[in-house]
Amino acid sequence: MSRSLWVLSAAIGFAAMSAGCYRNSIVNEAVIPNPESESETETKVFFAWGLAGSGEVDVRDHCHSAPVASVSYYADPVDVVVSGITLGLVGLRSVEIQCGTPAPRAVAKRGAR
């Protein structure tokens, strides 16, 4: 395989990894993502291939009283590299929280969060 093909493959792989591996998302359609506020990311640290470590996230720490539009769980490239270097002894996972405002139809409802 030529060198350029290797570089292209690595670039595609890195671009794909930038989206985050192991991704799982929760979306609340009753909430409109706030375009003015950036999503907040919280990194959780695990040990021994994820067997040990705390992964508690409270969205009120990020959105306060605002409702949550989406929550995404993934491993970003840094998380993957750290896990790889330490052979899984230290593993990182990221939780991304997007705050928002209740959709007009759901304003009157309590289930905005």
Place this chain on the structure above:
Amino acid sequence: MSSPRPSLAVVTAVAALTMGASTGCYRVTVKSGLPEAQSRPAMNGASRGGYFNGVFEDDPVHVAGVCKGGWSSVHIETGFLNGLVDAMRGLYYHVDNVTLVCAPEPVTAAAPPETIAPATAPPAAPPPVAPAQAAPVTAAATARTTTL
């Protein structure tokens, strides 16, 4: 003849496998602050994942269609069996277990005050009328209606 003793590596591996199988890896719980509903979780350990090691997610969980009263907590973990399957599949497909707990549904609004009956005693029933007395009245009313 002595029986072969398991090596330390084998014991460690078995212990790690047992511990891993009984728990899960990379357990993350996200809480919204709302109380949990008494009913079963809307999703209980559902397998969700994505292709190319989870980079391309299948489809996000849509909360509004599942939890009418909002969500209380989301629990995501890589189950031990998921890890084994991942190892066999390579980078092709990654699966996590997702548990979604809803918040209690909002109580429907009470009826407006004007529609609520006053808390008074019900009106007294009319005194019973003897059939002999009732018949002429009815006949008279019928005759009057007919003449009109």
